[in-house]
Amino acid sequence: MAGLRAKNRIDRNSRIVEAASELFRKEGYEGARIEEIAAKAEVSVGTIYNYYCNKGDILVAIVSLEVHEVLAAGQRIIRKPPKNVEKAIDALLASYIEHSLVYLSKEMWRQAMATSTQQPDSPFGKTYTALDRDLADQTCALIAKLQELGLVRRDVDGRGVGEMIFNSMNMMFIEFIKREDMPMRELRANIRRQNRTLVKAISG
């Protein structure tokens, strides 16, 4: 019976994540009590804290699942990007944004971001930061790809430009999740507008 312990661990962990995920969605992050999550996952409160160092960390674990899907979708866009700089960048960023609310409500995003800011050194604070970096890297990869394709001038600092585009999108995304009433359409328009000058400058 090789690894009952490991098997149990995986099983318990997924029960915790599943229970938390459901309760966060149903009752909101603040509304979901740890005791409830423990009951639903059929473990004790202590066990949850054995797996996650605090409530926020549980949420960030869920975010992580989400972002991995987003990254995969991003890869597909980079493989065959639209043959136009503006459209290509817009396609990638739109893909990020469209996916963002599939599993996570704005409230959940707010909490996840807050936690990762508050505790950047907790295991999941680090996870969140790493995800952010992966997304930024992907944006840079798109710029590099566009340079390869001759759509973006070779002499621009692809990394600098990619990071700037990602960073400014990220800030606008933060504004978006802070304003419960802001529609996705408005976010996308803001992003396009803000990128326009830079895009024009780097187009080959």
Next chain:
Amino acid sequence: MAGLRAKNRIDRNSRIVEAASELFRKEGYEGARIEEIAAKAEVSVGTIYNYYCNKGDILVAIVSLEVHEVLAAGQRIIRKPPKNVEKAIDALLASYIEHSLVYLSKEMWRQAMATSTQQPDSPFGKTYTALDRDLADQTCALIAKLQELGLVRRDVDGRGVGEMIFNSMNMMFIEFIKREDMPMRELRANIRRQNRTLVKAISG
């Protein structure tokens, strides 16, 4: 005795802010207990909650004092900016960054940002958001000024560019406060590098 009530309010409020400010600095945000703050300010715990809806809000009030100073310093730079686009932008952003740790530790910044993200609709969540917007507006104002001076091309979208520069600086600042060991010098270098392409593109 017109307004004893109003006078007391102002007095108590400033005692609370002062006590909190000292304790946050001395014991860190998490370490400072509300009861302690109340004792130091010579009010009851309940009174603090009469003035601020939670612990994070007290901190954001302190941040607000800080940012107002930063905005004033920014105004002076905009009045007489360096006669070179890159230097002018760098001067403004450097001023923001250099001031940032005078009254607030990185930990305090993390908490303040987390709170404002978590509760964007609380009174001080709104305050924080407004401060951010003021800073962004100031960055845009600098670009406009540089356009007036003929240093930045008239045909660029000053607002879009200003917001992009501010947003991307803001994300880098967030990274900076998350990493306790990251020196200010590195932050400034990153910002300069990231802005370079855009700055080149808009220079007249």
Next chain:
DNA sequence: TTCTAAATTTGAGTCAATTCAAATTGTGGA
């Protein structure tokens, strides 16, 4: 199979933020 030690779980207890009903204080009119 049996036993020991390490890993893991448990949940009652702790701690600090937040609430709220009672007590106090300021105001303006008689």
Next chain:
DNA sequence: TCCACAATTTGAATTGACTCAAATTTAGAA
């Protein structure tokens, strides 16, 4: 000056996240 009412303060009680010492479970050596 005195009173009634509204605003404000108070701190004991509540709440819910998090801890930790005891109990349970697994691994694997004998």
